[in-house]
Amino acid sequence: MNELQTRIAAGLERAFAAHGFSAPNIEALRDAAQVSLRTLYKYYPSRNDMVLAALEFRHERYLEKIFSGLPAAPREALFEVIRRVGQWMESEASHGCLFHSAVAAAPENGALRHLLQRHKQEFAQRLAAAAKRPENEKELLLICEGLMQLWPLYRNEACESALQLAAALLADDGGGQPTAGRRDLHETVA
Amino acid sequence: MNELQTRIAAGLERAFAAHGFSAPNIEALRDAAQVSLRTLYKYYPSRNDMVLAALEFRHERYLEKIFSGLPAAPREALFEVIRRVGQWMESEASHGCLFHSAVAAAPENGALRHLLQRHKQEFAQRLAAAAKRPENEKELLLICEGLMQLWPLYRNEACESALQLAAALLADDGGGQPTAGRRDLHETVA
């Protein structure tokens, strides 16, 4: 992964984030990457490879931005992650999560679906770890996913809703379960 | 909206749900609609109109399936909606919400974004009404959106997470708010 290659990936990410995954043709991608067609194809031999490269690049950038330098206190860390996701949407993803967009644009593409899965699972694990709530990994991911989907509709209010739900989840001891069948707790509740 | 027209819309919905919005070409859509090319274009004069027709059709079908014959008790109604969303994903949308997919596939399309907004807002309103929690409309929508996004990853466990969050929200009296700045409550809390 040399320096030119990452510069290309960064350009590709910008292009796909700005115009989605269907619209930009190769020429537009080349303009965004600021290299010649030949070089572009040298490192990423098909359009699909370009999509994957852009997403890989974004994945790293996203995790860095969300999880670096979080507060140590689990509760505060959780709220901070949610706020940062809101900021990320504001500044970089106002049309919604790029990974979901990519899969939506090419639902038969297995490599893409796999990348989405890895992206979400790594995010969920790191969030659960930061919040010291491994037993609520899925619920925490659900809140963030919901936030990202609501963002285009409600902007900042979506963020406040997510914070409220997170607070409710932390406050909840599992007391008011739907119809019996309490959540299985082989793990300790912090 | 004559009978043939709705039959075509139903076929289009099936095609887009099965293969996404990019893949199917006009010929595939015609096969799904089971009409001639000429008739297809007569009622829906461009591919974009076909997409809109499919989504309109799905919108009606979705609301019908989720909200008809709900329990009267608000708490049970809420849980039942969540379960039905899970069933809907299982049987009809295993690749994720079709409205989000459509917008993701054509993010510059204003009519599509508008339709997405209407769809989500109507769903949110009806859910909040059924759960008798108008002050939590956004939080309830967030839970369902999160559920739909998590579904492809976790299937039924996503549903249980959504139920748990809903229960936590109902149990929560707004006590444990993030960092000061309590939620503004000009509306009464039920």
Add this chain to the structure above:
DNA sequence: TTTCAGGTAGAATGATTACTCTACTTGCGT
């Protein structure tokens, strides 16, 4: 000085696509 790895610019190709058009059929009201 020569060589060559690695870059640029952009034309050519072949496949695909949305959409249009022509020609033909069928069922029904008068």
Add this chain to the structure above:
DNA sequence: ACGCAAGTAGAGTAATCATTCTACCTGAAA
């Protein structure tokens, strides 16, 4: 019997796109 509204079947068109190919440039190592 006839006309016609509304359907089918499918060939034709013009544009777009991903990918490949040709020709040229440049800077540093030998």
